[in-house]
Amino acid sequence: MATTTSPLTADVRASHRKVCESFMDSRTTPFRRQDLAAKLYPLTTPRSRDRADILAKKLMDELAKQGRIIRHGHLHWQQVSKSRKLHSGREVPELNKTVTMKLDTRCPQKWAAIDMESGEVWMGDSKGLWTRPTTEQMAELADQLAPSRNKRR
DSSP states (O other): OOOOOOOOOOOOOHHHHHHHHHHHHHOOSOEEHHHHHHHHGGGOSSOOHHHHHHHHHHHHHHHHHTTSEEEOSSSEEEEOOOEEEOTTSOEEEOOSSOOOOOOOOSOGGGOEEEOTTTOOEEEEOTTSOEEOOOHHHHHHHHHHHSGGGGSOO
16 A cells, blocks of 8 residues: 655744845855755754755745845856935945944044934044934034035135
8 A cells, every 4th residue: 555645845934034034144145045945954843854945945936026036047046236225315235244434533523424324323422432413413413514514614
């Protein structure tokens, strides 16, 4: 008597999505489905490489439908370049890794940083740290950025 085996199924859980997001954030080069499956394998219950491959396929299908990944050859995939939209409407590329921007100064309190995407403003303090500006500092910064102030003294 022949026994029939039911096909493997796997439901995508939040923990699988978290691993997938972490995997995508760490990738800068093209990748294969098996690379994602290897990261998902420890989360399969019971442990199954086939189940991990099914999960990887489902997650990658979702990413492809969202336009986040595209084919790069026969077996490889790559992330679609990301961009951010600034308040002005201009789009700027988002890098795969964080970048530290260093500023050497003897007078940290004269510096301001503006996030042109969110509009957040940060001011240097006497310890060389970035802090939220006071109302007075915001008024001074607004005066500095006003079009009539663009002339040199």
